[in-house]
Amino acid sequence: MKSVATGVKLHTDRILIVDDSPEILSVTEAILSSAGYETIAYTDGNIALQIMELLPPDLIVLDINMPHIDGFEMTKRIRGNPTWDLTPILLFTALDSSQAAYGLECGADDLLGKPIGIEELLGKVSLLLHSRYRQQLRAGSGLGIRL
Numbered sequence: 178m179k180s181v182a183t184g185v186k187l188h189t190d191r192i193l194i195v196d197d198s199p200e201i202l203s204v205t206e207a208i209l210s211s212a213g214y215e216t217i218a219y220t221d222g223n224i225a226l227q228i229m230e231l232l233p234p235d236l237i238v239l240d241i242n243m244p245h246i247d248g249f250e251m252t253k254r255i256r257g258n259p260t261w262d263l264t265p266i267l268l269f270t271a272l273d274s275s276q277a278a279y280g281l282e283c284g285a286d287d288l289l290g291k292p293i294g295i296e297e298l299l300g301k302v303s304l305l306l307h308s309r310y311r312q313q314l315r316a317g318s319g320l321g322i323r324l
Contacts, residue, residue: 190306193234194218195225197243208295222246236306240269249283256284265305
């Protein structure tokens with residue numbers, strides 16, 4: 178995020194990535210890190226939920242099909258916590274449109290199909306982060322700036 182007045186970057190956006198596939202996790206993390214984002218990556222949704230308490234993300238990227246806790250359930254839990262109600266969620270999916278629509282009903286902000294396209298991923302991440310900051314400003318909650 179950049180300061181409107183100075184154009185200087187105030188902090189690096191932190192993105193939590195959760196996918197049970199180490200290969201997809203690694204590729205996604207590399208794409209987002211090379212674009213200048215701070216990334217936290219986990220293959221287990223339950224651990225990721227615990228980490229969110231310690232390292233609150235600015236955006237969450239979730240796979241839908243995961244063992245133990247799937248992306249749908251994780252999205253519901255995130256949306257059920259008022260601390261994270263403005264945190265955008267991007268769901269990765271290789272599922273059909275009805276299951277993807279269910280992801281949106283659970284509270285996801287957007288979907289991204291697999292295989293992942295680099296430009297589409299970066300575009301959606303940028304758009305969702307911008308939207309989050311706009312919502313925070315409207316809500317009067319500030320930007321939650323980390324120094």
